[in-house]
Amino acid sequence: MKEALDCFQRGKSFLTISHVQPDGDALASQLAIGLGLEQLGKKVVYFNDGDIPESLKFLPKAKEVVSVLPDQPQFDVVISCDCGSLARLGDKFLKYKNYKTLVNVDHHFSNDRYGNINVVMPEAASTGEVVWGLLEKLNVTLTKDIATNIYCTLVTDTGSFRYSNTKTHTLQLAARMLEAGTNPEEVSEHLFESQPYEAFLLLSRVLNRMELSKDKKYSWSVIYQKDLKETGTKYEVTEEFINYPRSIRGVWVAVLFKELQDGHYKVSLRSKTDAIDVSSICQKFQGGGHKRASACILKGKFEEVKTKLFHEIEEALSKQERQRG
Ligand SMILES: [Mn+2]
Numbered sequence: 001m002k003e004a005l006d007c008f009q010r011g012k013s014f015l016t017i018s019h020v021q022p023d024g025d026a027l028a029s030q031l032a033i034g035l036g037l038e039q040l041g042k043k044v045v046y047f048n049d050g051d052i053p054e055s056l057k058f059l060p061k062a063k064e065v066v067s068v069l070p071d072q073p074q075f076d077v078v079i080s081c082d083c084g085s086l087a088r089l090g091d092k093f094l095k096y097k098n099y100k101t102l103v104n105v106d107h108h109f110s111n112d113r114y115g116n117i118n119v120v121m122p123e124a125a126s127t128g129e130v131v132w133g134l135l136e137k138l139n140v141t142l143t144k145d146i147a148t149n150i151y152c153t154l155v156t157d158t159g160s161f162r163y164s165n166t167k168t169h170t171l172q173l174a175a176r177m178l179e180a181g182t183n184p185e186e187v188s189e190h191l192f193e194s195q196p197y198e199a200f201l202l203l204s205r206v207l208n209r210m211e212l213s214k215d216k217k218y219s220w221s222v223i224y225q226k227d228l229k230e231t232g233t234k235y236e237v238t239e240e241f242i243n244y245p246r247s248i249r250g251v252w253v254a255v256l257f258k259e260l261q262d263g264h265y266k267v268s269l270r271s272k273t274d275a276i277d278v279s280s281i282c283q284k285f286q287g288g289g290h291k292r293a294s295a296c297i298l299k300g301k302f303e304e305v306k307t308k309l310f311h312e313i314e315e316a317l318s319k320q321e322r323q324r325g
Contacts, residue, residue, distance in 0.1 A: 004103050004119045005137055011076035013043045015069075015099060019083040020049050020090040023239060024056060024156030024191060029081035029127040031061040032149035033105065036135035039143070045070060049090025053236040058190040059152060060145035068092075075099040080115065082127035084108035084288050105130055107157075110279045110288030122290075125165040128153025129173060144181030151177035152187055159243075160188070164274070164292065192240070199237035202227055206241050206256075212248065218313050219245035220255035222302065246270045252320075253278065253313050257305065260297070265305045268295045269313075275320045281312045 008014075016034045018026035027048070034044040046065040056062055069092055078099045083089055083106060104115030107124040124130045128150045135146070154174050158166045161174070178184060202223065210221040223238060235258060246254035254270040267285075269278040271292045279294040285308075287296020298305040 001119055001134070001137075003117050004105070004134060007077055007101055007103060007117055008037065008040075008042075008134070008138060011042065011101075013045075013073065013075050013077075015045050015047055015075045015078045016081065017047045017078060017083075017089055017093060018081045019088040021236065022048055022052070022056070022082075025126045025128055025153040026082035027052065027056050027062065027065075028059050028149040028152040028156070029105070029131045030079070031059055031065075032128060032146050032153070033079055033081060033131045033135065035061055035143070035146050035149065036131075036138065036140040039140050040138060045075070047093075049092045051236075053239075054196075055191055055194055055236075056152075058186075060148055069096050069098070071098065076101065078102045079105055081105050081131065082107070084111045086112075086114040105134070107290075108288065109290050110283060110294070112288075125167065125170045126153035126157035128157075129170070132173065142176065142180045147177040147180035147182045148187065151182040151184065152191070155184075155187060155191065160192075195237065196233070198231050198233045201231040202233045202237065203241060205231070206238075207244060210245055212251070213310070215317075216250050217317055218253040218255065218310075219248050219251045220257065220306075221245060222257040222259070224259045225261060242268050242270055246272065252276055252317065255309065255313070257302065259302070264297055264299045265302065266295060266297050267305070267309060269293070273320070275323065276316050278316075281309075281316055284312060285309075 014037050016030040018030040034046050038044050047069060048065050052062055052065055075098060080089055102115045104118045105127060106120045107122055107127050107130055109122045111120045119130060121130050132150050151174060154170060205227050206221045206223060212219045242254050242256040252272050253276060256268045258266045260266055271278045277291045279289050279291050282288050282294040282296035285296040285298055287294060289295055
């Protein structure tokens, strides 16, 4: 932490970055830390490899995010937010050499410490919580714009303060963000009540295909490329879809398969108990994330991918059974 603070104090030019297809924690964290550094008189460029989801464009500073990395001048510091591995920052950044120090600010359990400096706090509810911890130590004033971003990170990663990572200090932090002027209704309207109609055409397909395992302990659904084409949607609208299999009574693990353009499958997993660590399942396929929310990419036909993954899920479920005796 101290090393990162020194680095932020010394640096003059910064690039903030978050993972590809950013969610509310990734993007708002990168915006909040940039806003804080700008307040300290630093030069900040905001970058993300790809498009910003429509629902996040309301975030203060989101309109300044660029998708091209500048050649000149060299940045003193790159700050990556909410990203567990270097590859997740996207292909453009992987080739980029135009900086001196990379600071990795995150809360993913599986973070592989790829930065020159790493501030990784798995106990934090969101990366935004880590970000605010840093900004506070730098004596940054909590403006409404910073607060709205931090609040968005909390709402996103706690499932609107419903998940197990919601602690007393999470709600205290959220309260501070409201005191600084955040309008919670406005944030949830943008995040949850501004869906395009087409998202529901896609959701109805996902619900139609939802299945339950024989033992009723895990549930899954799948989205194919043709679904996106036929409904005119993009994967960014599917962020909340996994909550449907997750919310079935008796289900411990929820799975959403998403066919990618290259025919591989991106697989998102959610666990409803600390006894089943889905990040370790995903790590077997070079993915990762949090114990209760993780993702990985599996290669092969859908039936093969399903068999491989379900084998791991069943292993994890029977291990949990054994532990409970
Ligand atoms: Mn996060």
